[in-house]
Amino acid sequence: MPFIQQVSAGLRLLAGLLLVAASATPSLAxxxxxxxxxxxxDQGYADLGCYGSPTNRTPRLDQLAEEGTRFTSFYSQTVCGPSRSALLTGRQPIRSRGWGMPASEITFAELIRPAGYQTACIGKWDVSNRKAIIERMPLAQGFDxxxxxxxxxxxxxxxFHENNEPAGSTRDMGSLTKLYTDKAIDFLTQRRDPDKPFVLYVAHTMMHTIIDASDDFRGTSAGGLYGDVVEEFDFQTGRLLDVVDDLGLRDDTLVIYTSDNGPWNQDKYTKRKKGHPEGSIFWGNAGPLRNGKGSPYEAGYRLPCIVRWPGKVPAGRVSDAIFATIDFMPTFANLAGYADPDDRRIDGIDQTDLLLGQRDSGRDYFYFSRAGVRQGRWKYLKADAHFHGYAVEDDRPIAEELYDLTADLGEQQNLAAKYPDKVAELRALMRSIEGTDALRPQDSIR
Known part of the structure; x- marks a missing residue:
């Protein structure tokens, strides 16, 4: 072959290789x-400095908010087990069954592991009826x-359990935040496979009753024992984030901080609950929100949420887009390259574009389990909305409720009588969510 033809053929081959390489380059997501x-x-909406706490010192979580995006309309669930099953499965608790989550539910860990991830869970599981039912414990649900x-x-x-085996017990509640952090650090430094990406799910026991802080933090805050616990949690979270940085993982790690439900702040509960350290106040600050844990009002469901991924998630951003724990599984599917199950209804939606700052809007609606629905600025609660017993407001009229959350975040002005058409519209939306043949939420994103 003449030299010029060899050069021409070589250039064509090089161009082809470059085209293949370009097409194989992964997208940001x-x-x-x-x-x-x-x-x-059980952490309150306003427990952190960056969410308005006037007393709690939370410099590390405040710093995390500066380095990432802070969400102000983020929803979990109203109690512990349902919150965890929703997070793990992307499904509302009326489907994922909360504390009684069956082995047939599919978690994001089960899906992300075949996509090449190493998976670990540290802390409070709470979806196997608080029993050692092997097929419903973390190792059977996708965690390594x-x-x-x-x-x-x-x-x-x-x-405690380590993997599927009993691993001792403790009554030292003040030791748990550091213990779980130490175990998370041990995973990152000793158990992590450096050739694989990882998912590390750290589910703390604090600030769930019965609260306590370690000797290093007890009595050091301006917020009583609860403030001590919040500030210790902030410190220990900072330790964990420092290890991420020290291992050179900062830029490659999506960090999500949030909570499972609002604070246990009801008089009915506090008067009958025994076993707390003497003189302790063991509930958090719901800020401008109504009621607390166990309630379908905003303080039961709306939680702080901070997301950081340097260079990807915009830093210093505050978003009021509707976002929820049920959205994690579909979002992880996009980021990690797996497919959501197609044999069941998934209530979550892919929020990748919201996280990356490529879209300002979030969910069109959010469903409050057996209680009502929010769509945009409007929130509807049915007359017989589900409350856990300690959260029942005895003076609440048994009537439908409609609130404009933009004008009335504290849910004080019931507008149901003024806007009957909106009540009917949201009632129908709620019923469609509860039905088995309704459209997936992805069909109604705004």
Whole structure:
């Protein structure tokens, strides 16, 4: 072959290789970040400085908010087990069954592991009826490693499991925040496969009753024992984030901080609950929101949420888009390259564009379990909306409610009588969500 033809053929081959390489370059959403979920318990909407706390010192979480995006219309669920099943499955608790989540539910861990991820769960599991039912424990639900407690600490004691085996117990509630952080750090430094991306789900027991802080933090805050616990959580979270940085993982790690439900702040509960340290106040600050844990009002469901992924998630941004824990699984599907199950209804939606700052809007609606629905600025509650007993407001009229959350975040002005057509519209939307043959939420994103 003449030299010029050899050169020409070589250039064509090089151009072809470059075209293949370009087409194979992953998109921003397909770079498979590490995923670190920091999930606290019973933390109030306004417990952090960056969410308006006048007393709690939370410099590390405030810094995280500066480095990422802080969401102000983020929803979890109103109690512990349902919140966790919703997060794990992308399905509302009326489908994922909360504390009684069956083994047949499919978690994001089960889907992301075949996509090349190493998976670990540390802390409070709470979806196997607080029992050692092997087929419903973390290892059977997609996690490579587990350390934590299968239930809550309502009696001031927790029993640990490591993987599927019992691993001791403790009544030292003040030790748990550091213990779970140490276990998370151990995973990152000793158990992590450096050749794989990871998912690390750290589900803390604090600030769930019965609260306590370690000796280093007890009595050091301006917010009583609860403030001590919040500030210790902030410190320990900072330790974990520092290890992410020290290992050179910062730029490749999507960090999500949020909570499972609002604070236990009702008089009915506090008067009958025993076993707390003497003189302690064990509930958080719901800020401008109404009621707390166990309630379908905003303080039961609306939680702080901060997301950081340097260079991807906009820093210093505050978003009021509607976003929820049920959205994690479809969002992770996009980021990690797996497909959501197609044999069941998935209530979550892919929020990748929202996280990356490529879209300002979030969910069109959010459903409050057995209670009502929010769509845009409007929130509807049915007359017999579900409350857990301690959260029932005895003076609440048994009537439908409609609130304009933009003008009335505290849900004080019931507008149902003024806007009957909006009530009917939202009632129908709620019923469609509860039905098995309704459209998937992806069909109604705004």
């Amino acid at each position: 397909a770079e498979k970040p590490n995923i670190l979920i920091i999930f606290t318990d 490693y587990y350390f934590g407690t299968l239930g809550a600490n309502d009696n001031g004691k927790v029993d």
